[in-house]
Amino acid sequence: MTLTKMKLKGWGFIGPGLLWTVAFFAVPLLIMAAYSLFQRVGGRIVTDLSLSNYVAFFSKPHHLNALINSLEVTLITTIVSIILAYPLAYILAFRIPPRWQRIALMMAILPFWTSYVVRSYSWLLVLSSNGIISNIMQWLGIVDNPISLANSRTATVIGFVHFFTMLLTLTIFANLVQISPNYRKAAADLGASRWQILRRITLPLSVPGVMVGAFLTIVLALGDYITPQILGGFREVLLPQAIMLQIQRQADFPTAAAMSLVLMVVISIIFFLFSRWLKIERI
Amino acid sequence: MLKNFLQTMFNNIPAAVYVALIYFFIFLPVAVLVLFSFQDSLLPIPPFQGPSLRWYQAIFADFRIMEALWNSLMVGVVSAALSCFLGFLAAYGLARYPVRGSGAIQWLLVAPLSVSYLIIGMGLLITFKTLAIPKSLSAVIIGHVVINLPLAFAIIYSQMGEHHANLERAGRDLGAAEWQVLVLITLPLLWPALMASFFLSFTLSWDEFIIALLVSRFDVTLPVEIWSLLRSGLNPKTNAIGSMVFIVSIFLVIITEIAVFGRRKSK
Numbered sequence: 001m002t003l004t005k006m007k008l009k010g011w012g013f014i015g016p017g018l019l020w021t022v023a024f025f026a027v028p029l030l031i032m033a034a035y036s037l038f039q040r041v042g043g044r045i046v047t048d049l050s051l052s053n054y055v056a057f058f059s060k061p062h063h064l065n066a067l068i069n070s071l072e073v074t075l076i077t078t079i080v081s082i083i084l085a086y087p088l089a090y091i092l093a094f095r096i097p098p099r100w101q102r103i104a105l106m107m108a109i110l111p112f113w114t115s116y117v118v119r120s121y122s123w124l125l126v127l128s129s130n131g132i133i134s135n136i137m138q139w140l141g142i143v144d145n146p147i148s149l150a151n152s153r154t155a156t157v158i159g160f161v162h163f164f165t166m167l168l169t170l171t172i173f174a175n176l177v178q179i180s181p182n183y184r185k186a187a188a189d190l191g192a193s194r195w196q197i198l199r200r201i202t203l204p205l206s207v208p209g210v211m212v213g214a215f216l217t218i219v220l221a222l223g224d225y226i227t228p229q230i231l232g233g234f235r236e237v238l239l240p241q242a243i244m245l246q247i248q249r250q251a252d253f254p255t256a257a258a259m260s261l262v263l264m265v266v267i268s269i270i271f272f273l274f275s276r277w278l279k280i281e282r283i
Numbered sequence: 284m285l286k287n288f289l290q291t292m293f294n295n296i297p298a299a300v301y302v303a304l305i306y307f308f309i310f311l312p313v314a315v316l317v318l319f320s321f322q323d324s325l326l327p328i329p330p331f332q333g334p335s336l337r338w339y340q341a342i343f344a345d346f347r348i349m350e351a352l353w354n355s356l357m358v359g360v361v362s363a364a365l366s367c368f369l370g371f372l373a374a375y376g377l378a379r380y381p382v383r384g385s386g387a388i389q390w391l392l393v394a395p396l397s398v399s400y401l402i403i404g405m406g407l408l409i410t411f412k413t414l415a416i417p418k419s420l421s422a423v424i425i426g427h428v429v430i431n432l433p434l435a436f437a438i439i440y441s442q443m444g445e446h447h448a449n450l451e452r453a454g455r456d457l458g459a460a461e462w463q464v465l466v467l468i469t470l471p472l473l474w475p476a477l478m479a480s481f482f483l484s485f486t487l488s489w490d491e492f493i494i495a496l497l498v499s500r501f502d503v504t505l506p507v508e509i510w511s512l513l514r515s516g517l518n519p520k521t522n523a524i525g526s527m528v529f530i531v532s533i534f535l536v537i538i539t540e541i542a543v544f545g546r547r548k549s550k
Contacts, residue, residue, distance in 0.1 A: 006381055007380065007381060007383070010381065010382040011382065013372045013377075014372070015376075016373075017370060017372060017392060017432060018373065020429070021432065021433075022391070024425050024426070025394070025395050027410065028406030028407050028410040031409055084305060087301055088301070091302055095298055108306070110313065113529060113532035113536055114313055114316070114528065115490055115505070115525060116490045117509045118509060118521070118525030118529070119312065121509075121525065122316035123312050128328075130328045130517075131329075132315055135328075162309065165309070166309065219399070223400065223401050225493055230513065253409055253412070261402075263401070264402050268397075271397060
């Protein structure tokens with residue numbers, strides 16, 4: 001076979017998949033970018049190019065607040081999830097006998113396998129004013145009347161933390177079991193206490209696992225519509241909710257497109273900040 | 284065995300307490316969900332009455348839910364099969380043929396992984412609207428292939444090692460035609476990777492909500508149907524569907540375990 005013919009055949013194999021990605025991913029993003037420069041005036045789309053949607057986004061407090069809310073909720077979620085997940089991953093990696101490790105890990109991520117929408121709904125069962133927590137608190141006499149934790153930032157954060165604790169446990173566990181036990185043994189032989197081994201050996205070597213998990217947490221939490229919509233409600237709107245409101249209530253596609261691109265840029269910046277930890281060979 | 288396990292755990296009380304608390308937190312919503320799917324009254328809240336199967340009967344009798352379930356299965360199978368097919372072809376082309384700009388092609392093929400589903404869905408929605416293509420289940424399949432193709436490609440590409448290439452060359456030297464090499468050598472060698480890609484793609488499609496919500500209208504998938512049920516507030520019917528989905532997913536996970544890891548162990 002000649003080289004030209006080889007190349008042609010190669011393109012024949014790559015072509016269909018590449019075409020799909022270009023037609024249904026790259027081109028739609030470009031069309032969306034173009035749309036973000038249009039305006040919606042009196043129910044019609046006007047195709048004069050301008051940055052007015054972006055100017056409006058950063059000057060209207062309720063849009064900018066949605067972005068700030070999203071960043072705050074994501075930051076709290078990430079920190080709390082890391083604090084909860086790290087000890088669990090550590091215990092699973094070093095304290096559980098090997099034969100129980102796999103089953104203990106599978107159990108720790110079991111709720112992953114409920115449907116995404118249903119997972120948020122099931123937290124509603126726990127947190128609403130006639131739910132489990134309210135009933136237990138009344139029964140214990142801590143409160144006299146039903147209390148509702150639903151429809152609040154707390155509820156959104158609880159729903160997020162539940163999911164991302166499982167995710168972070170996975171990434172941190174995968175990192176911890178890859179650390180050679182010799183480092184820990186050597187440190188112990190040289191007289192380091194358990195605490196010193198944790199602080200000087202294990203913790204620094206597990207940073208990549210934490211960072212990969214944190215990155216996934218931030219990106220998925222920033223782009224999630226379901227959890228804040230079901231658990232947070234409308235008292236405080238996050239950016240994905242604000243985007244959906246533009247489509248569902250206003251049918252304002254240009255503004256929704258501009259807000260989506262702002263979200264995309266924010267995520268790209270975060271990707272850039274985390275890029276040193278995201279090399280494939282380190283995962 | 285269990286005794287050893289408990290001994291190890293109780294040698295370290297703080298760790299045991301921590302593990303117990305965090306497993307409680309992880310299981311709490313799922314346990315509540317499943318328990319109150321057997322509720323005998325109209326609300327899935329305490330006190331628990333039952334057990335009763337009335338809400339499971341209710342969902343099996345619900346035409347819309349059964350149709351959504353079928354739609355989800357169909358969308359999942361078709362989009363997963365397409366993702367694996369396109370992903371396999373692209374991986375084979377990139378691994379075995381000298382193509383210019385292969386780095387850029389790989390980058391483009393996995394690029395959708397770094398973009399939120401919401402943004403991918405918005406792009407498709409606006410594009411379909413511009414081209415006056417109506418919302419439909421086919422549109423959902425298109426979107427799900429966009430999000431699953433990168434994964435299928437990455438998994439399959441990572442398994443296309445040099446030793447496979449040698450076996451393919453040997454086949455060609457012995458007179459096999461190109462399609463015979465593909466079907467008789469490459470595909471069987473890649474079977475575990477293909478199975479893993481298929482089940483992963485199916486699972487993600489089965490559970491995907493936002494793209495399905497944005498680009499479908501009258502025929503919807505199960506997550507979208509559950510979403511519209513949520514408007515009626517807390518409802519044991521939702522618990523029953525949720526519990527069923529949970530059990531089906533666990534079943535799929537076990538099958539994937541056996542298909543992927545079982546094979547590896549037996550070698």
